[in-house]
Amino acid sequence: MEYRVYELLHVLEFTSSRKRMSVIVRSPEKQLLLLCKGADSVMFERLSKEGRLFGAETRVHINRYAEAGLRTLVIAYRELEEHEYRRWEEEFSKAKNSVTADRDALVAAAADKIERNLILLGATAVEDKLQKGVPECIDKFSRAGIHIWVLTGDKMETAINIGYACSLLRQGMENIVITLDTPEIEALEKQVDKEAVAKASLESVQMQITEGRSRIPSDKNNPVKFGLVIDGKSLDCALGEKLSNMFLDLALNCSSVICCRSSPKQKALVTRLVKGTGKTTLAVGDGGNDVGMLQEADIGVGISGVEGMQAVMSSDFSIAQFRYLERLLLVHGHWCYRRIAMMICYFFYKNITFGFTLFWFESYASFSGQPAYNDWYMSCYNVFFTSLPAIALGVFDQDVSAKLCLKFQPYSFYAPLRPEVLTTSAWQYPLLYQEGVQNILFSWLRILGWMSNGILSSIIIFFFTTNSIFNQAFRTDGKVVDYEVFGVTMYTSVVWVVNCQMALSINYFTWIQHFFIWGSIALWYLFLVIYGSLPTTFSTTAYMVLVEACAPSLLYWLTTLLVVVSTLLPYFFYRAFQVRFRPMIHDIIQQEGLKDQDTETSELPARVEVKMHHLKANLMQRNT
Numbered sequence: 001m002e003y004r005v006y007e008l009l010h011v012l013e014f015t016s017s018r019k020r021m022s023v024i025v026r027s028p029e030k031q032l033l034l035l036c037k038g039a040d041s042v043m044f045e046r047l048s049k050e051g052r053l054f055g056a057e058t059r060v061h062i063n064r065y066a067e068a069g070l071r072t073l074v075i076a077y078r079e080l081e082e083h084e085y086r087r088w089e090e091e092f093s094k095a096k097n098s099v100t101a102d103r104d105a106l107v108a109a110a111a112d113k114i115e116r117n118l119i120l121l122g123a124t125a126v127e128d129k130l131q132k133g134v135p136e137c138i139d140k141f142s143r144a145g146i147h148i149w150v151l152t153g154d155k156m157e158t159a160i161n162i163g164y165a166c167s168l169l170r171q172g173m174e175n176i177v178i179t180l181d182t183p184e185i186e187a188l189e190k191q192v193d194k195e196a197v198a199k200a201s202l203e204s205v206q207m208q209i210t211e212g213r214s215r216i217p218s219d220k221n222n223p224v225k226f227g228l229v230i231d232g233k234s235l236d237c238a239l240g241e242k243l244s245n246m247f248l249d250l251a252l253n254c255s256s257v258i259c260c261r262s263s264p265k266q267k268a269l270v271t272r273l274v275k276g277t278g279k280t281t282l283a284v285g286d287g288g289n290d291v292g293m294l295q296e297a298d299i300g301v302g303i304s305g306v307e308g309m310q311a312v313m314s315s316d317f318s319i320a321q322f323r324y325l326e327r328l329l330l331v332h333g334h335w336c337y338r339r340i341a342m343m344i345c346y347f348f349y350k351n352i353t354f355g356f357t358l359f360w361f362e363s364y365a366s367f368s369g370q371p372a373y374n375d376w377y378m379s380c381y382n383v384f385f386t387s388l389p390a391i392a393l394g395v396f397d398q399d400v401s402a403k404l405c406l407k408f409q410p411y412s413f414y415a416p417l418r419p420e421v422l423t424t425s426a427w428q429y430p431l432l433y434q435e436g437v438q439n440i441l442f443s444w445l446r447i448l449g450w451m452s453n454g455i456l457s458s459i460i461i462f463f464f465t466t467n468s469i470f471n472q473a474f475r476t477d478g479k480v481v482d483y484e485v486f487g488v489t490m491y492t493s494v495v496w497v498v499n500c501q502m503a504l505s506i507n508y509f510t511w512i513q514h515f516f517i518w519g520s521i522a523l524w525y526l527f528l529v530i531y532g533s534l535p536t537t538f539s540t541t542a543y544m545v546l547v548e549a550c551a552p553s554l555l556y557w558l559t560t561l562l563v564v565v566s567t568l569l570p571y572f573f574y575r576a577f578q579v580r581f582r583p584m585i586h587d588i589i590q591q592e593g594l595k596d597q598d599t600e601t602s603e604l605p606a607r608v609e610v611k612m613h614h615l616k617a618n619l620m621q622r623n624t
């Protein structure tokens with residue numbers, strides 16, 4: 001076997017904006033050769049007149065490969081003269097060694113100079129397999145009401161094919177294709193009049209966008225869905241100042257959007273454009289060309305894998321495979337949103353309850369400045385007696401199990417998510433995710449609701465406590481309550497109420513929650529005993545208050561019981577009413593989950609069925 005040894009002189013690296021890479025080698029015969037491979041869109045325009053002998057046939061082949069979903073590369077070469085190479089090398093080294101900000105541009109410009117007048121060698125096609133579970137995952141996202149845009153560097157044909165493979169585009173959907181690969185533009189490009197090309201391109205894109213928009217009926221009930229496919233050159237025009245709003249309007253009215261041949265910068269710009277509408281954006285990417293987009297989006301998710309670590313390093317979250325995104329969003333995303341929303345509302349609630357009992361006492365005491373509670377009670381409230389359950393809520397709570405978050409009943413793929421065509425079989429649990437998208441759990445209404453609950457609780461606690469224990473004998477020996485006992489009684493009720501409220505609001509109990517909630521209450525009594533046994537110089541009003549004054553009195557315990565039960569009743573009734581007559585999405589799914597455990601069937605009771613229908617109709621209305 002004979003080996004031929006080529007000497008490698010230079011590598012002109014691949015970048016996503018160049019879309020090609022080259023090597024310069026010296027053959028055993030001392031002939032200098034430049035070998036270049038890259039995307040067809042950039043390679044064909046670099047061929048010499050004589051070099052495109054098989055250009056037409058190659059294009060046909062490439063398109064056929066791309067339509068089959070393969071990723072294609074065009075390969076070309078060129079022979080270099082020694083003197084030409086020397087001159088170029090000098091310039092290239094200078095660019096490479098420069099330390100200015102525009103170094104990359106200089107290198108690219110130098111490389112551009114030599115990658116010209118190429119001779120076409122042929123094309124390759126490789127299968128770039130979708131990762132496991134991608135179509136199912138994307139399908140679930142679209143059912144959960146998430147809009148998906150694909151921004152890829154690939155060729156349009158490949159991208160469309162992959163769009164079908166991952167169920168982003170579907171049979172029965174109408175595609176709006178915006179492209180500048182038209183004969184007129186190509187003819188203009190040959191004349192090298194850049195201004196004319198730019199003007200014609202802009203006009204053409206504007207026309208295509210207007211035309212596409214007119215195809216989409218304004219009637220939301222229209223069953224036909226639209227997919228938008230736009231190529232990189234058109235995207236350049238569409239992202240310009242003049243057309244960006246039109247483009248956005250069109251894209252937002254399509255159920256899927258695919259931007260092909262997009263550069264890293266375009267990916268970031270598109271993300272920024274969508275973010276500008278006030279929507280929350282999440283970008284997922286695995287390559288260096290996705291970095292801009294990952295950083296631009298509200299949430300960047302990097303996939304670690306064959307394309308290196310760049311995406312992962314610049315992302316907020318990193319996962320190993322695309323399909324893990326499903327769990328990240330639909331399960332953990334939902335849980336986290338709920339936990340944080342609940343925790344913040346609960347914080348408002350517990351501090352308002354506590355603060356307002358103080359305030360009511362203040363007004364009762366004619367604003368004399370006399371506090372209802374001992375200083376230490378107040379300092380310890382947020383630190384020891386109420387904080388741990390709130391943390392447990394923020395870390396562990398789950399309204400529905402992971403299985404139910406993802407549960408998915410197959411039904412006709414194409415039934416659009418609209419109320420009129422909605423049947424129970426179309427109900428998809430991933431819709432649970434809409435609670436977050438529409439910010440139902442952290443709306444002003446909800447926050448104000450929790451605040452009002454806090455004020456109401458404080459009113460009940462204060463007035464019930466005062467009316468129960470004032471003006472009568474507190475203990476069997478006939479002694480009446482004093483200021484210290486009153487403070488302790490009311491404070492005991494507050495600690496009980498906010499902790500029991502927590503027990504009522506959380507959905508997920510493990511021993512941790514039990515330990516924190518009941519432990520916090522127990523800690524209050526323990527604190528009273530220990531603190532109260534210190535010398536009076538330290539314990540002041542708390543001296544022996546539990547052991548000697550409160551604990552022996554039946555009234556103290558009865559008052560606590562009465563106040564706690566009456567304070568929790570309004571919320572209890574409200575929730576009972578809500579779950580029964582106006583269930584939220586998670587309530588319905590919880591019921592379904594319980595029923596599943598009981599009977600192992602998946603049919604919904606008629607009542608829940610009707611409720612779900614109404615609920616969904618409301619959701620959709622709010623959406624539109």
Ligand SMILES: Nc1ncnc2c1ncn2[C@@H]1O[C@H](COP(=O)(O)OP(=O)(O)OP(=O)(O)O)[C@@H](O)[C@H]1O
Nearest residue numbers: 014016019020021037038039152153154155287289
């Ligand atoms: N190493 C390479 N050498 C030469 N050309 C390449 C190379 N890698 C990619 N290309 C060409 O450049 C194009 C753009 O690549 P880029 O990495 O920006 O996007 P992509 O890999 O096609 O898609 P995605 O954005 O989904 O990663 C590719 O479609 C391909 O034709």
Ligand SMILES: [Mg+2]
Nearest residue numbers: 153287289307
């Ligand atoms: Mg890539």
